[in-house]
Amino acid sequence: MVGTTFEEIAAGLYSGPPEAFVSSRKARAAEADAHLASRILALRKPSIAAWVVNVFAQERAGQLGEALELARELREAQDDLDAAALAKLGRERRALTRKLAQAAGELAASRGERVTSSTLDAVEQSISAAFYDPAAAAAVASGRLSRALDPSATQNDIRDAVAGDVPELDPVSLPPADELQARRARREAERAIAAAEKDQASAERELTTRDKALRELRAKRGELAERTSELENELARIREELRRAEHDLPEAERSREDAATRAEAAADALDLARKAKDAL
Template structure:
């Protein structure tokens, strides 16, 4: 196996595991690669970002059923083409299929997460749905998701950059959507969602930094404990050597006194 293939397998294994253990596993993998002499691979692995819970849950779909994931990607391509062509009939059909498939995949992601021992909340399930919408609308997001290494939900607004609601409605042969009077409300809702997403990303980043700091502290504690144990062993050996030296000195003094005593009496006589 080539070194590059081995590194890809290491990275895949990291993104398969639940996010809670990602940082420790990543740092350990980077340390192993560095010890093996592959500094470039170690640097690459050390720079990997921990996925959010929703991103990890959506990644599980790719690994659990690659064929279904490929069909979902093909649905996204068909939707984008229909939007570009303003094909009303196809838009109606594919839009309905989009909602059905996204709902089913989001529920499957929840099931897979629970099966992996990491249950997720309804809020995370909704975020998985947002990720899947973005996968359908943005080829770049689709590529990241297809790799199984998506790290966070895409920014709000990556779903479908359609020409205009009126144009799509005319192509679909339906009435136009909500008029301009509802645009401010939609804008406020989009901004609220964007701010909530930014706040969540900030929390995720703070958590990642805290976990990394904790891991470094644990490593320093382990090193310090090892050093203390070594010093204590050295001290024990030194104390034993000192006690033996004192014992040898006492024995030597005893023999010296015994050796001197008879000569002293002879000298007096």
């Protein structure tokens, strides 16, 4: 018979229709021996948030498993990260938690269950707890939660929230030490690349600024050189005019003296003529 162990029976009941939990629990107990039946009848009805997580864990096991494996790798990487990288990691972890919770809520809704915002918050808290604590991750992945988990849950809290044994993380899924070292080296290389890209971007911005300044200076030099040439030509023309003026000045001065002499003689002659007239 399928689902004959207590854990398998609990997983089936905890992901079945919530409204049929009591009747299904009674039916499964009737099929079991006395010891197993007593354990089945003692199962608590899961909260709606726990049921949503259980359905997601069982029907989207691959997606949840990849996320929890990534969470484990992120926990291992935290010791090697600086404050900025840790802040970025926190944002990415919260985004992934919300995404998984939303997917779980949509899956539950497709089964006809109404998922309220408070229920979705509890689902997100449970997945968040799985991201921080390996035991919580194993509990969430089991699909046998009777109530939602909190990120601050203790080992006893986690144990009490799961029907049956809390499975340990599968040791075969842990990468060997050399793979961990390789991942750490890749992360360091990625940080080095990010730093180099940042430096390159800064250098390119500075180069763009310097190129603009150089172009402007060269244009100004061309304008000044052209203006200098114009002024030099103007100065040469003025010097030539000055040379001509200096050359012509002595002759003009002599001509002026001759004209002044003639004007003085004419004035004397006019004065004599007027006196002669007055004498008549």
